Amino acid sequence: MADTPHDGTGTVLRLGATQYTVTNIVIQFTDPNATAEKIDVSHLGLTTGASILTQDKPLQGSTSDTGRTIQFDYLGKAPIADASTGTCSITIAGTAISGFSSLPYTVNASTLTLATNDAIRGQATLRVARV
């Protein structure tokens, strides 16, 4: 059978020393000061074919908003406390994803779902530092 080098088999997520049985991970990087976040100051005096004029917004993104989050689903009955902090790591077959080894995090949100005839499932969203 051919290798599938980009599948997620063997992926492990740890928060501190606790390893979670993870069923899904979404890593999101968003630049809080993205260049798209500019003010359009184009005006009627511009001629046809001219470039749209933009100007930087006067305020910068909040320093506490890193723009980077990790959302993951897990199987287990232990809820993850909101606002808890620590370091997380994500490894694939024993190798940490670049930049995801001992990464400081804060739990933004956490849910635990208990339903009839199903495993207990949890979901958490972590805000991780820009390192």
Add this chain to the structure above:
Amino acid sequence: MANPCTGVTVTWGGLSLEEVVDVKITAGGSLPIGRDSVISLDAGTIEILSLSTASLGLSQRGLKKTIAFTGGGLTCSTKAILQTFATAGKVNDVARYTSTFKIVME
């Protein structure tokens, strides 16, 4: 073919209004007073939204000057009185200025 609204210049009393982003010209605001007359109490309104206060400001309120538009399908020249001048600002944005003129028929 439709007129692209670009390359527009606006002058008020011969001085250029800068960074004009929106223009609304409404000629005629009320019916003529007499059956055979073209005179009406409201000759129309011009509203201009701009990002600059160049050549315009609250001190100009009530003054009558010639306002002229050229380019972008907006060719128009008429005498008008600056009736209101409004400034709007909000967080993390630029200030925007709205000027309202009443057209004067002379």
